[in-house]
Amino acid sequence: MQNVIDAATSLVNTAATYTGLTSPTSQTHSHAEEHAHRSTLPTDVMEVGTVKKMDSAGLGVFEEETVRHEVLVKINKLAVEDARHGISYYHPLRYFTVTRPIGVEYIGEIEIEAGKSIHVRAHKASPSHPATFHSLDTRPSDEGGAVFKTGEPLGWFDY
Structure with a gap:
């Protein structure tokens, strides 16, 4: 499993470097700091829920067959x-x-190995629609790439 995590981190870091997603500004601010500001939320947000332990509603989204797949x-x-x-x-x-x-x-935290997690964004258009996968949260390689330590701050990401 460590090979998967290392390979994922390496690939994300390489992609970020080649696409110019790393910059002097992004290297001076931690990922947690970026997510601490509510100003990163889209302007059309009507309500933001609090971070909570996974419950049946959350499992219904993150365990939904297509999202998980x-x-x-x-x-x-x-x-x-x-x-x-x-x-x-x-x-x-x-x-x-x-x-x-x-x-x-x-926006959810999914543990993929003891102590190591990914942050996932999924969307549900309405209660009658199935959830759909949107993206994984990634950050600069010097901050860990796509793999987070379980329990790190969970925040909005728009990519």
Whole structure:
């Protein structure tokens, strides 16, 4: 499993470097600091929920078949050389919601190995629609890339 995490981190870091997603400004601010500011939220936000332990509503989103599948596919794409081993540890831990006119965004922490997690964004257009995967949170390589220590601050990300 460590190979998957290392490969994912390396690939995300390489992609960030080649696409210019790292800059002198991003290197001087921590990821947690960026998420601490509510100004990063979209302007159409109607309500922001508090971070809470995973419950049935959160599990209904993050364990939804297509969301889980797309999260695991994304992880495997980030760790191409270890994709044949797959991911066997997938434990949604906590989440918060952001209500917008287009539906509800779910920002969640999913543990993929003891003490190591990813932050996932999913969207649900309405209670009758299934949840859809949106993206994984990533950060500069010197801050850990896509893998977070379980329990790190969970915040909005818009990519």
